[in-house]
Amino acid sequence: MKKGKFITLEGMDGAGKSTHIPTIVALLQARGLETVSTREPGGTALGEQLRTLLLHEPMHAETETLLMFAARREHIANVIEPALARGAYVLSDRFTDATYAYQCGAKGVAPDKIKQLEIWVQGDLRPDATLLFDVPVEISLKRLANAREPDKFEREDAQFFEKLRQAYLQRAAENPERFHIINANQSLENVKKLVENIISTL
Numbered sequence: 001m002k003k004g005k006f007i008t009l010e011g012m013d014g015a016g017k018s019t020h021i022p023t024i025v026a027l028l029q030a031r032g033l034e035t036v037s038t039r040e041p042g043g044t045a046l047g048e049q050l051r052t053l054l055l056h057e058p059m060h061a062e063t064e065t066l067l068m069f070a071a072r073r074e075h076i077a078n079v080i081e082p083a084l085a086r087g088a089y090v091l092s093d094r095f096t097d098a099t100y101a102y103q104c105g106a107k108g109v110a111p112d113k114i115k116q117l118e119i120w121v122q123g124d125l126r127p128d129a130t131l132l133f134d135v136p137v138e139i140s141l142k143r144l145a146n147a148r149e150p151d152k153f154e155r156e157d158a159q160f161f162e163k164l165r166q167a168y169l170q171r172a173a174e175n176p177e178r179f180h181i182i183n184a185n186q187s188l189e190n191v192k193k194l195v196e197n198i199i200s201t202l
């Protein structure tokens with residue numbers, strides 16, 4: 001039985017979500033909450049091996065979808081569900097909204113296929129809250145150009161990123177009860193304040 005809370009972070013590459021993880025973990029721990037910080041694809045030994053394949057090997061978009069959900073099955077069984085059952089807060093850097101955005105929105109995999117996998121792999125597990133870090137595409141591309149060696153997804157073009165952004169905003173519009181859209185096109189300090197405000201309500 002789920003007792004803790006499941007919080008996910010989403011956004012395009014370059015939106016800056018990962019920067020805020022230490023802050024969120026510290027805020028939750030300051031409230032005396034056990035906090036498990038994890039990521040997708042990954043979060044388990046097998047999941048991290050799948051991540052290496054997913055981020056670097058060219059493959060069919062449906063193969064990518066299936067491997068994302070294979071990694072997710074492992075992640076849920078070994079990390080997310082046990083933590084939630086203990087009453088922990090689980091913070092995941094990406095989850096299934098990323099599959100809807102990247103594999104469906106940007107790469108064209110049918111949403112029904114993802115929905116079926118979601119039901120199969122997750123049962124009724126859904127995030128309690130999702131922080132969507134939103135920036136215009138040109139900002140995200142500019143940030144990525146200054147970052148480290150890009151992975152497969154980070155090498156995509158502006159059109160791909162535009163589809164991605166729209167898909168994320170659509171997910172948010174369809175799930176307003178759990179999505180918090182953060183305008184990440186402002187100073188780090190301001191974004192941090194927005195994040196703190198949202199986390200204080202969870």
Ligand code: TYD
Pocket residue numbers: 013018040041055068093094095096097098099100102103151153154
């Ligand atoms: P990301 O979370 O951006 O990590 P880092 O900050 O280390 O680059 O990288 C994960 C990549 O995987 C990202 O480009 C999005 C992609 N991804 C999908 O395409 N589908 C998914 O379901 C998930 C979870 C991630």
